[in-house]
Amino acid sequence: MAEYSASTIYPYDKRAIKKLDTLLNQEGIQHDKNLDYTMGLFDEEQNLVATGSCFGNTLRCLAVDSSHQGEGLMNIVVSNLIEHEYEMGRIDLFLYTKCEMAHRFSSMGFYEIARVDNKVVFMENRKTGFESYLQQLKEETAKNSLSASAKLQGAVIMNANPFTLGHQYLLKTAAKQCELLHVFIVSEDISLVPFSVREKLIREGSAQIQNLVYHTTGNYLISNATFPSYFLKDSDTVILAHAKLDVTIFIRIAQALNISVRFVGEEPFSHVTNLYNQIMNEQLEEHGLHCTIIPRLESAGTPVSASSARSALQNGNMELFKSLVPESTWHYFTSAEAEPVLEKIRASKNVIHY
Structure with a gap:
């Protein structure tokens, strides 16, 4: 398996933000303006291969480069975001994802609350x-x-x-x-x-x-x-x-x-x-x-x-x-x-x- 490094993507880092926008656009995800933390997984050549963000107690803008699917990168991203949320004292967590991705997050301990237009699913980390x-x-x-x-x-x-x-x-x-x-x-x-x-x-x-x-x-x-x-x-x-x-x-x-x-x-x-x-x-x-x-x-x-x-x-x-x-x-x-x-x-x- 290739080596990847996780790091925070800051709003003022124009080069990293450009890579983020490219990846999100490639995966059909809109870059939410309302974010207070964003992380990325970079390969040895500093290509952004996976990303995820938080706003309050929600995880959003979750994406993995389609050429790196099946490597377990989304699990790493979500684990990083959950750790960040816990450090901020946020225990009850929510996330947005595309409908076709909902089953993947179900396996990570998230449960569906609602979906909209058969495009977006809203999930939380408490079963009941x-x-x-x-x-x-x-x-x-x-x-x-x-x-x-x-x-x-x-x-x-x-x-x-x-x-x-x-x-x-x-x-x-x-x-x-x-x-x-x-x-x-x-x-x-x-x-x-x-x-x-x-x-x-x-x-x-x-x-x-x-x-x-x-x-x-x-x-x-x-x-x-x-x-x-x-x-x-x-x-x-x-x-x-x-x-x-x-x-x-x-x-x-x-x-x-x-x-x-x-x-x-x-x-x-x-x-x-x-x-x-x-x-x-x-x-x-x-x-x-x-x-x-x-x-x-x-x-x-x-x-x-x-x-x-x-x-x-x-x-x-x-x-x-x-x-x-x-x-x-x-x-x-x-x-x-x-x-x-x-x-x-x-x-x-x-x-x-x-």
Whole structure:
């Protein structure tokens, strides 16, 4: 067997990046822009023969030169990436691969969660990970006294960065149109307002609505595992692929919980969310589910948005901020507890959601 050396490929190493792009293109894999670690296997002549990358807790851009298939190089790549992830403290891992490659990763201890357009497979390293998540959702639902008799069930997924009057209006409006409303709170801590605060403000700001069930999205909905383009700018092609994957997973959740309608707020600002809503509307209808778009709440003729609220906080315009949020959100952001979050918002280069 030939000798190969493993090394990190850094973004500033133009020569190595060119080799990486060539290999990925040769193997029909798009070079994901959202990566935080990339490694490569090089032969004795410094030709790149295999590669793999990570973004958060996902493995992606996995490729082996077709002329080196059968040499066990993918096992070496995946082992290297897993070791890196473990060193970073990431235990629950996910990966993307082409459908024809899924069986290979199954032999490495990964299990399929969902696939999109018969082209991409999403997998994880826990055999019962997704099933355990579905069971958790069912148990959370059963705690609501209305769950046993609720025939029309809906869902809302929100980041609420931070929770505004617009979010509150969306929940109130959606809750009136169904007997039980599942509220999925984006739990990944990548927003300016941390998850613990966002969850607290969502619960406090909607406490008066009786037919809500709260859930966290974990790694399975609008997370960097399934939908990194929600958080970072990327090409429309990648955004659409991630949106399809995320909606495919939501459909499985909806089927498990008997959810028949998903409510979304009208989106006049975010390009990513607009594309997502287009894909969602198409895919839900194909599976007998419905998508209901609720017009945005307006303040002084302008749609209320979390971006506007963050901008007001960054600029110190507390009068404007107060007009955009419920009392509970206002109370938090005028307390000493909020100072670390406020400092982060003030220091941010861009508070406007892409």
